[in-house]
Amino acid sequence: MDYARFVRxxxxxxxxxxxxxxxxxxxxxxxxxxxTALRYRQVLHDHALAAARYPGTAAAQRLRSLAVExxxxxxxxxxxxxEDDGLVRFFTRTxxxxxxxxxxxxxxxxxxxxxxxxxxxxxxxxxxxxGTAILGPAAVAGLEEGxxxxxxxxxxxxxxxxxxxxxxxxxxxxxxxxxxGLLAGLGPLYVLVTNGLLLGSVLGLxxxxxxGGELLEFISAxxxxxxxxxxxxxxxxxxxxxxxxxxxxxxxxxxxxDAGRDSLKLLLGCLPWFVLLAAVEVFVSPRPxxxxxxxxxxxxxxxxxxxxxxxxxxxxxxxxxx
Amino acid sequence: MADLQxxxxxxxxxxxxxxxxxxxxSRTLAAIVDYLCLAVLWILxxxxxxxxxxxxxxxxxxxxxxxxxxxxxxxxxxxxYFAGQEIATGGRTLGxxxxxxxxxxxxxxxxxxWALLARNLVRSLDLVFGIPLMALDPLARRLGDRLAGxxxxxxxxxxxxxxxxxxxxxxxxxxxxxxxxxxARAGTxxxxxxxxxxxxxxxRRIERDAPELLARIDTRSDPVAAIxxxxxxxxx
Numbered sequence: 001m002d003y004a005r006f007v008r009x010x011x012x013x014x015x016x017x018x019x020x021x022x023x024x025x026x027x028x029x030x031x032x033x034x035x036t037a038l039r040y041r042q043v044l045h046d047h048a049l050a051a052a053r054y055p056g057t058a059a060a061q062r063l064r065s066l067a068v069e070x071x072x073x074x075x076x077x078x079x080x081x082x083e084d085d086g087l088v089r090f091f092t093r094t095x096x097x098x099x100x101x102x103x104x105x106x107x108x109x110x111x112x113x114x115x116x117x118x119x120x121x122x123x124x125x126x127x128x129x130x131g132t133a134i135l136g137p138a139a140v141a142g143l144e145e146g147x148x149x150x151x152x153x154x155x156x157x158x159x160x161x162x163x164x165x166x167x168x169x170x171x172x173x174x175x176x177x178x179x180x181g182l183l184a185g186l187g188p189l190y191v192l193v194t195n196g197l198l199l200g201s202v203l204g205l206x207x208x209x210x211x212g213g214e215l216l217e218f219i220s221a222x223x224x225x226x227x228x229x230x231x232x233x234x235x236x237x238x239x240x241x242x243x244x245x246x247x248x249x250x251x252x253x254x255x256x257x258d259a260g261r262d263s264l265k266l267l268l269g270c271l272p273w274f275v276l277l278a279a280v281e282v283f284v285s286p287r288p289x290x291x292x293x294x295x296x297x298x299x300x301x302x303x304x305x306x307x308x309x310x311x312x313x314x315x316x317x318x319x320x321x322x
Numbered sequence: 323m324a325d326l327q328x329x330x331x332x333x334x335x336x337x338x339x340x341x342x343x344x345x346x347x348s349r350t351l352a353a354i355v356d357y358l359c360l361a362v363l364w365i366l367x368x369x370x371x372x373x374x375x376x377x378x379x380x381x382x383x384x385x386x387x388x389x390x391x392x393x394x395x396x397x398x399x400x401x402x403y404f405a406g407q408e409i410a411t412g413g414r415t416l417g418x419x420x421x422x423x424x425x426x427x428x429x430x431x432x433x434x435x436w437a438l439l440a441r442n443l444v445r446s447l448d449l450v451f452g453i454p455l456m457a458l459d460p461l462a463r464r465l466g467d468r469l470a471g472x473x474x475x476x477x478x479x480x481x482x483x484x485x486x487x488x489x490x491x492x493x494x495x496x497x498x499x500x501x502x503x504x505x506a507r508a509g510t511x512x513x514x515x516x517x518x519x520x521x522x523x524x525x526r527r528i529e530r531d532a533p534e535l536l537a538r539i540d541t542r543s544d545p546v547a548a549i550x551x552x553x554x555x556x557x558x
Contacts, residue, residue: 004489048337056499058483075431164390168397257471
């Protein structure tokens with residue numbers, strides 16, 4: 001077929017497809033969709049012919065531009081057509097399924113975190129002077145006088161400001177742990193080890209000054225869940241790192257894309273809890289008038305609520321995700 | 323569009339489709355525009371928070387919650403400026419609009435919200451690794467693109483085209499492209515003498531290959547118009 005005949009015969013199809021694309025802002029009927037899909041296929045085939053036989057011509061350029069636009073409009077991202085999960089579905093189905101999927105990595109992250117805590121504890125037990133370097137001289141001076149540095153959370157700044165600062169800081173730490181997964185998993189490892197070391201050192205130092213009970217009282221309301229969330233966020237980052245380092249029998253780009261999407265959903269499922277915990281950390285944890293038992297019950301309840309949400313509906317969620 | 327870097331993807335029926343990949347230059351420029359916009363939004367947000375605080379300082383809850391709203395807004399701007407815009411507009415930030423760029427999936431489709439969120443949350447790492455990675459990759463993908471499976475392409479919209487209705491025998495894509503380019507640019511070229519020279523060369527070639535196409539056409543007064551009439555050129 002010569003060029004002029006090709007253009008004459010096929011141009012009505014291209015123009016009809018172009019009109020359909022221009023009108024695709026409206027909700028299309030089933031028949032419209034079928035027609036658009038058919039024309040898209042015709043345009044693709046015409047594009048292949050024009051690119052091979054008439055490269056560089058106006059028809060070839062128009063067809064390429066139409067094919068690119070059509071592909072953009074008709075091919076949607078997202079597996080199983082569930083890209084736009086609602087919030088309820090996300091927290092009751094998607095998040096639990098991904099939590100379960102990441103359980104081995106969560107286990108690895110938790111083990112690393114615990115090891116780092118013991119490491120920090122051991123270091124401070126043998127060298128208490130290291131605690132000054134970690135906490136700073138002012139905090140250590142306070143400990144010598146029998147005061148925890150956490151009192152400043154409500155004495156030097158308004159609780160609302162402390163709360164939002166803590167929330168944004170914790171969310172930033174979680175995001176950093178996930179983002180760092182792209183450095184072959186080194187980011188979440190760093191977050192786990194440094195936070196574990198810090199916590200262990202702080203515990204060791206407060207025990208050295210016989211203030212361990214006060215510290216445990218302070219963290220009893222928010223600490224369990226906060227540490228769990230840091231471990232889960234780091235496990236999400238480790239998931240990304242694993243896809244980068246060991247993609248298995250799949251193309252690395254595909255493994256990375258799936259790991260990125262799944263781990264991001266896992267991470268985002270944790271973020272609202274960070275905001276809630278920041279409020280607890282400022283409005284409940286530093287209050288000496290509240291009994292320890294109440295703080296402990298609150299802390300354990302929050303932890304149980306999170307784990308119940310993450311683990312309870314897993315059977316149905318797993319079936320959905322398949 | 324001929325100057326653009328192109329990379330192929332496979333579409334339905336394994337048909338190869340060249341995407342006009344946006345290179346490191348246009349993407350960096352778009353990012354600079356976006357960061358400038360972000361800086362302006364930061365300043366505006368801080369000013370608005372301060373003014374609100376000063377105007378309503380006697381209202382008890384304002385003193386308590388104004389810093390929280392301010393801090394939350396800055397946090398959302400930091401993490402949400404790029405992702406929010408791309409999710410709302412289907413892959414375009416202000417910078418990308420200015421440079422006529424758009425985000426697509428690696429298959430040429432429309433990226434979903436998760437992909438757009440993922441590619442933008444890792445921007446802090448890409449400030450370090452993004453430029454060398456884009457320079458080395460034929461698809462100019464930074465870390466965020468690799469994680470989300472996305473590409474950034476030029477999005478120049480529909481360009482007017484000229485379709486030739488009659489082709490002299492023996493003409494191939496090379497001749498067709500040349501004539502189409504001449505007709506498309508003739509009106510915008512400054513050197514009218516050069517346009518006339520080129521048009522007369524084309525007319526001589528038509529006369530040699532298919533003299534019947536020039537029958538009853540005045541080729542002397544306006545050679546460009548004569549080519550249009552001889553080849554039955556239509557705009558589309």
